[in-house]
Amino acid sequence: xKRIAVIFLLSSILFLFSCNEIAKKDKVKNxxxxxxxSVPQWARESVWxxxxxxxxxxxxxxxxxxxxxxxGTYPDEIPKNWKTTSWSxxxxxxxxxxxxxxxxxxxxxxxxxxYGGDLQGILDELDYIKNLGITAIYFNPLNDAxxxxxxxxxxxxxxxxxxxxxxxxxxxxxxxxxxxxxxxxKLTGADSLFLKVIKECHKRNIKLVMDYSWNHTxxxxxxxxxxKKKGKKSHYADWYEIKTFDDPSTPKNEFAYDGWAGIKYLxxxxxxxxGNPDELPRRGNLHSETAKQHIFNVARxxxxxxxxxxxxxxxxxxxxxxxxxxxLGFWREFRKVIRKTNPNALLIGEIWWKKWPEELLAPNAYxxxxxxxxxxxxxxYRPARHFFxxxxxxxxxxxFVKILQNKMQGIDISRLQxxxxxxxxHDAPRVSTSLYNPGxxxxxxxxxxxxxxxxxxxxxxxxxxQKMLLIHQFTYIxxxxxxxxxxxxxxGADDPDCRKPMVWADINYDDETHHPLNKTRKxxxxxxxxxxxxxxxxxxxxxxxxxxxxYGNIKFILSDDKNNTLAYSRIYNKQKIIVIxxxxxxxxxxxxxxxxGKYVNAIDEKQIFKVDNNTLKTNxxxxxAVILIKI
Numbered sequence: 001x002k003r004i005a006v007i008f009l010l011s012s013i014l015f016l017f018s019c020n021e022i023a024k025k026d027k028v029k030n031x032x033x034x035x036x037x038s039v040p041q042w043a044r045e046s047v048w049x050x051x052x053x054x055x056x057x058x059x060x061x062x063x064x065x066x067x068x069x070x071x072g073t074y075p076d077e078i079p080k081n082w083k084t085t086s087w088s089x090x091x092x093x094x095x096x097x098x099x100x101x102x103x104x105x106x107x108x109x110x111x112x113x114x115y116g117g118d119l120q121g122i123l124d125e126l127d128y129i130k131n132l133g134i135t136a137i138y139f140n141p142l143n144d145a146x147x148x149x150x151x152x153x154x155x156x157x158x159x160x161x162x163x164x165x166x167x168x169x170x171x172x173x174x175x176x177x178x179x180x181x182x183x184x185x186k187l188t189g190a191d192s193l194f195l196k197v198i199k200e201c202h203k204r205n206i207k208l209v210m211d212y213s214w215n216h217t218x219x220x221x222x223x224x225x226x227x228k229k230k231g232k233k234s235h236y237a238d239w240y241e242i243k244t245f246d247d248p249s250t251p252k253n254e255f256a257y258d259g260w261a262g263i264k265y266l267x268x269x270x271x272x273x274x275g276n277p278d279e280l281p282r283r284g285n286l287h288s289e290t291a292k293q294h295i296f297n298v299a300r301x302x303x304x305x306x307x308x309x310x311x312x313x314x315x316x317x318x319x320x321x322x323x324x325x326x327x328l329g330f331w332r333e334f335r336k337v338i339r340k341t342n343p344n345a346l347l348i349g350e351i352w353w354k355k356w357p358e359e360l361l362a363p364n365a366y367x368x369x370x371x372x373x374x375x376x377x378x379x380x381y382r383p384a385r386h387f388f389x390x391x392x393x394x395x396x397x398x399x400f401v402k403i404l405q406n407k408m409q410g411i412d413i414s415r416l417q418x419x420x421x422x423x424x425x426h427d428a429p430r431v432s433t434s435l436y437n438p439g440x441x442x443x444x445x446x447x448x449x450x451x452x453x454x455x456x457x458x459x460x461x462x463x464x465x466q467k468m469l470l471i472h473q474f475t476y477i478x479x480x481x482x483x484x485x486x487x488x489x490x491x492g493a494d495d496p497d498c499r500k501p502m503v504w505a506d507i508n509y510d511d512e513t514h515h516p517l518n519k520t521r522k523x524x525x526x527x528x529x530x531x532x533x534x535x536x537x538x539x540x541x542x543x544x545x546x547x548x549x550x551y552g553n554i555k556f557i558l559s560d561d562k563n564n565t566l567a568y569s570r571i572y573n574k575q576k577i578i579v580i581x582x583x584x585x586x587x588x589x590x591x592x593x594x595x596x597g598k599y600v601n602a603i604d605e606k607q608i609f610k611v612d613n614n615t616l617k618t619n620x621x622x623x624x625a626v627i628l629i630k631i
Contacts, residue, residue, distance in 0.1 A: 035332070036339040037369030042207055042316070043346045044417040045550055046136040047540050048481040049129055052426050053140060053163055054114065054148045055501050056484055057121025058087055064116035065162045072154075072220035073146040074265050075108040077101060085113045087501045088526075091492075092455075092514035106516055107448055110496045114148060117501070118163045119193045126200055132487060132533075133540035136207040136479075138319055138348075140426055142194065144174075145218055148499070149426065151321060152218030152265050156298040157185055164190025179222045180235075180290070182297045195305055198315060209346060210302055213321035214295050214330075216259070216266040223291075224267050228255060239291045241268045260322065271327055280354060281365045285329035292330065296337045303341045317346030323372070324351055324361055331371045348420055351375045357443040364410045374418035377478055379407050381423050382441045387566075388469045388583060391438035397559035397566040397583070405556075408477070417550065419478035423469060423486070426499060430483070430492045432458040435465050437493075446493040447516050455516065457491055457524040464623040467535060468581060471603075471625040474539040475570065475579045477554055487536040489529030503528055542602045542627060548572035558592050565620075567592045576630040582620035591617045599628040 058064070067078045079100040089095075098109050119142075129137065141150035144160045158174060161167040170188035178184040187195075201208045217224055223236040231237070231245045241258035260266040270287035286292045300307075303314040318338065323331070331349075338345050349372035354361035360382065363375045385391050387400040408416055423431040429445045436458035437445065444450045458466075473480045485502050492498045503509065509526035543549045552572035559566055564584040570577045576595060582588045594616035601607035609616060609628060618626065 035336060035370050036343055039373045039414040039418045040317075040344045040346050042344070043136070043373060043479065044414065045544075046207065046418075046479045047134055047543065048136050048138055048420055048422075048479060049132070049134040050138045050422075050425060050481060050483050051122060051140065052117075052149075052484060052499055053119070053122065053142060053160075054117040054150075055499050056117045057125050057502060057504070058116040058118060059120030059122070059124045060118050060165060061116065063118055063162050063165060063167055065114045065167075069162055069167065070112075070114060070146045072265070073152050073218065074263070075103055075111055076265075077103055077112070082112070084116050087115055088507050088509040090510040090512050090514050091497070091500055092512070092516050093510070094514075105448070107446075107496065111148070115501050116162075119159070119190065119197055120165070122197060123193075123200060126204060126206070130204045130206065132482075133537055133544065134206060134482070135544075136209065136316070137201065138209045138420075138481070139211060141211045141213070141321075143212065144190075146220060147218075147265075151213050151216075152220070154218055154220045155179065155222060156212065156217075156295070157182075157301060158188055159190035159194045161188070161190055164188060164193045180294060182301070185301070195313070198305075198313065202312075207316040207346075209317040209319050209348065210315050211319045211321060212299075213260075214269070214334075215322050215325040216268045219265045219267060221267075231255075236288075236290070239269055239288045241270045260325070268325075271330075273327060280324050280361055282324070282327040283329065284327035285333070286326070292333070296334070299334070299338060300341050303338065303345060311342035311345070314342065316342075316344070317348065319348040319350065319376070320372070321350050323349035323366070328365070328371060331366070335371060346374070346418070347372045349375045352378050357440060367411050367415050369412075374415055374420060374479075376425070376481075377419040377421045380404070380419065380421050380476070380478065383407075384469060384472060385423075385434065385441060388472070389435045389438050389465050391435070392440045396561040397564060398561050400566065401556045401559045413477075416477050417479070420481050421473055421476065421478035422481035422483070423473060424483045424498065425481075426483070427495060428498065429494045430490055430498050431469070431486055432462060432466055432489065433491045433493055433497075435469070436462045436491075442494065446495075446497060451517060453493060455493055455497070456512070456521055457489075461623070463532070468583065468623060468625050470535070470539060471579065471627060472581070474543045475549055475577070475627055480539075480543065482536065487533050489532045538603065546575065546577060546602075546629060548575040548577045552577065558590070560590075563588050563590075565590050569594075578616065578628045579625065580618060580620065580628070581625040582622060585622040587619060587621050589617065589619050591615060594628075595630070598631050600631050602627040602629050 064084045067082050079097045081097045081100055085095055101109055103109050142159050143150055143153040144155045144158045145153045150160060161170040164170060166189040170190055173186050173188050223239055226236050227234040227240060243256040244254045246253050246255040258268045260268050269291055271284055272287045273282055273284040275283055304311045305314050335347060338347060349366050351361055351363040351366055360379055366372045383400060383403045387395045428442050437454050447453045447455055488503055490503055492500050503526060505528050512524040512526055515521045548570040552570035554568055554570055556568045565582050565588055567580040578594055580590055593614055594611045596611050596614060599609040
């Protein structure tokens with residue numbers, strides 16, 4: 001019996017010890033699984049400016065890309081006399097090297113162009129951005145890559161060599177590193193200059209966010225090149241969606257893999273998906289733990305560059321490209337890494353299409369606090385364009401209100417306030433051109449697809465519609481976004497025409513006289529629209545000075561289908577703002593409920609409205625709007 005008792009006692013001790021160890025592991029697991037769900041306050045107060053680095057400003061002529069710098073990307077052809085294009089040239093005028101190209105499509109030749117935009121150009125114009133009123137910059141990819149857009153990286157861990165001062169020296173530095181070992185990573189000249197960009201932005205109280213696509217790399221990416229060279233023996237063979245490896249015993253190259261959207265220049269990372277792979281959002285994770293840790297190491301590199309635990313010297317967040325392609329398990333881990341490194345960092349997801357060009361993907365699953373803080377809000381812009389531009393047909397005010405209200409369901413207010421409300425980007429026609437061509441949103445939105453697509457400078461009536469839309473953008477829930485150059489009146493069809501070089505006041509530009517289909521067109525002078533620039537500045541200041549436009553609840557107080565008029569209020573604490581739109585083409589007398597007192601038109605402060613009997617009456621010309629602030 002004593003032996004049995006001893007055995008029982010030892011078993012009990014071992015059981016208690018085991019329980020204690022399990023409890024400790026569960027505690028560690030729970031601690032590591034904690035997620036910072038809050039949205040950074042700075043993001044909710046932001047006015048965004050998106051920069052496409054290659055097309056913003058050429059501040060250093062000595063680092064312009066050469067033919068060897070752009071090898072390995074679409075369209076995979078570089079004529080012998082290829083060179084960078086003059087910043088001020090007529091957009092559709094053929095370059096001298098066009099005639100030596102075997103490419104039959106002029107759009108492929110446009111994609112082959114480089115203009116030499118760089119980090120020095122961005123540094124040179126930070127005061128312009130500051131004076132515009134911008135508080136946050138979203139950079140298209142800065143990672144080293146051969147393309148103009150940089151979504152096909154050669155390396156994630158470094159800034160593009162041609163964005164920095166010494167491209168050839170940067171190549172030597174990169175060649176000395178072990179790309180998988182962060183301890184061997186050094187700062188290139190481009191990296192160091194980017195750290196200066198961070199410092200100068202923060203000095204001006206401007207936040208900055210980098211753009212990455214973790215879904216795929218470029219075909220010139222170091223790991224993918226290793227797989228092509230070594231096949232199954234490569235340490236990175238499990239990183240990619242490889243269909244078949246090459247058989248060295250045959251003359252044929254059997255190497256085949258999945259590229260994003262079928263593009264061979266963008267090999268996709270391998271995922272372990274749960275359930276239907278076509279179902280969105282995707283469940284599962286990345287297959288390779290090594291690939292995942294490399295991503296985390298790169299992300300930490302820019303959040304805390306000197307790795308001292310203080311992220312003040314780093315960027316302020318990430319914009320994540322084609323986010324729906326990656327499974328939620330990866331994104332949840334990624335969020336923990338980011339917010340542990342910088343608890344105030346922002347994560348913006350590109351959640352766009354479920355089925356192009358008809359159905360947008362509902363973002364709700366990504367906005368529950370464990371994945372992203374906000375998204376690029378195409379979901380707001382498509383109905384807004386539809387309503388204000390009657391594109392592709394007329395939308396009633398009541399229908400517009402219903403759509404907006406439905407899109408806000410199931411998303412908490414802090415995330416709604418941080419939504420990046422954009423009217424265009426690098427992936428869509430310029431807002432003025434989009435409104436000027438009232439077809440279906442982002443469908444056949446360039447001359448090669450629609451021969452009668454208007455590529456000239458939009459007319460005065462389009463500008464009126466644009467201003468109404470902008471008033472809505474800057475007074476609706478969410479953080480307004482400006483695609484570089486919209487503020488000075490740039491125009492252009494879908495990619496690549498939306499990516500023209502920035503129009504600067506100190507550069508004399510050639511008139512636009514050429515048509516891509518060799519049609520006759522009117523001559524358009526290329527210069528800054530200073531009146532539009534001042535309108536943008538006015539709207540930015542109105543938003544920044546009035547917290548109700550940032551934090552206020554929204555209430556639709558008028559949706560008159562007969563007269564095509566709309567109004568809503570924004571109320572925060574004691575501040576009350578009413579925004580009224582006459583979306584018809586004729587003058588209207590508009591009456592809305594309002595508390596008694598005086599209201600000033602924030603756009604034209606000479607206009608004062610007095611309210612008695614809780615009714616505000618105003619006469620608005622066709623296609624105009626007012627922002628009325630109670631004083």
